[in-house]
Amino acid sequence: ETGVTQSPTHLIKTRGQQVTLRCSSQSGHNTVSWYQQALGQGPQFIFQYYREEENGRGNFPPRFSGLQFPNYSSELNVNALELDDSALYLCASSSPLDWGSTDTQYFGPGTRLTVL
Amino acid sequence: KQEVTQIPAALSVPEGENLVLNCSFTDSAIYNLQWFRQDPGKGLTSLLLIQSSQREQTSGRLNASLDKSSGRSTLYIAASQPGDSATYLCAVTSGTYKYIFGTGTRLKVLA
Numbered sequence: 001e002t003g004v005t006q007s008p009t010h011l012i013k014t015r016g017q018q019v020t021l022r023c024s025s026q027s028g029h030n031t032v033s034w035y036q037q038a039l040g041q042g043p044q045f046i047f048q049y050y051r052e053e054e055n056g057r058g059n060f061p062p063r064f065s066g067l068q069f070p071n072y073s074s075e076l077n078v079n080a081l082e083l084d085d086s087a088l089y090l091c092a093s094s095s096p097l098d099w100g101s102t103d104t105q106y107f108g109p110g111t112r113l114t115v116l
Numbered sequence: 117k118q119e120v121t122q123i124p125a126a127l128s129v130p131e132g133e134n135l136v137l138n139c140s141f142t143d144s145a146i147y148n149l150q151w152f153r154q155d156p157g158k159g160l161t162s163l164l165l166i167q168s169s170q171r172e173q174t175s176g177r178l179n180a181s182l183d184k185s186s187g188r189s190t191l192y193i194a195a196s197q198p199g200d201s202a203t204y205l206c207a208v209t210s211g212t213y214k215y216i217f218g219t220g221t222r223l224k225v226l227a
Contacts, residue, residue, distance in 0.1 A: 033214060033215075035215075040219070041219055041220075042120070042205055042207075042217030042218050042219045042220055043160075043205075043207075043215070043217050044217075045214040045215065045216070048214060056214060058214070088157070090159060090160065092215075104150075104162070104165060105215065106162075107152075107159045107160040107162075108159055109158060109159040110157075110158070110159045112157065
């Protein structure tokens with residue numbers, strides 16, 4: 001059983017550019033959630049995808065968008081990058097079978113995005 | 117709106133001490149509470165998960181308690197070691213398929 005993987009590990013962009021981050025969910029999981037963690041803060045929920053559809057969204061502007069693919073891997077896209085988008089981006093996978101019993105999400109190692 | 121607070125924000129202790137980290141939440145209608153460890157620049161490692169119907173969970177030197185009615189949880193670390201140095205985060209879920217995290221406690225255990 002493989003865990004959650006993310007790519008790339010680190011990324012440097014400039015203001016106004018666009019970025020795509022990738023996440024492969026743990027085997028058997030069809031739900032992926034994305035979180036943004038600014039330096040010194042706790043992770044903040046961005047959105048969740050379940051069976052290729054957005055299934056809940058946090059307080060993030062529309063320039064944060066996502067996709068989920070038939071193999072349940074996912075992308076996070078951020079357009080028109082701003083300096084405040086610099087953060088660690090975490091993805092987490094889960095199975096709906098766990099919700100209501102354990103509500104457990106399994107986190108990947110994250111992608112560190114720096115916007116200059 | 118659920119808010120999660122962790123106190124203290126930072127803690128420095130000598131090796132061997134027993135310590136307690138605190139987590140409080142404003143809405144007691146939670147499904148579970150989970151404690152995570154995060155090493156600098158890394159992802160999250162789950163330490164303990166407490167279901168809303170449970171009062172505590174134990175794993176090795178770690179013990180987490182939950183008091184839903186007062187909106188509080190504590191993480192107890194016995195006989196601390198330098199390898200315990202990390203940021204500890206608590207998070208709650210409320211059936212909305214997302215975690216709400218606190219800002220964490222940065223722990224440093226001195227050899």
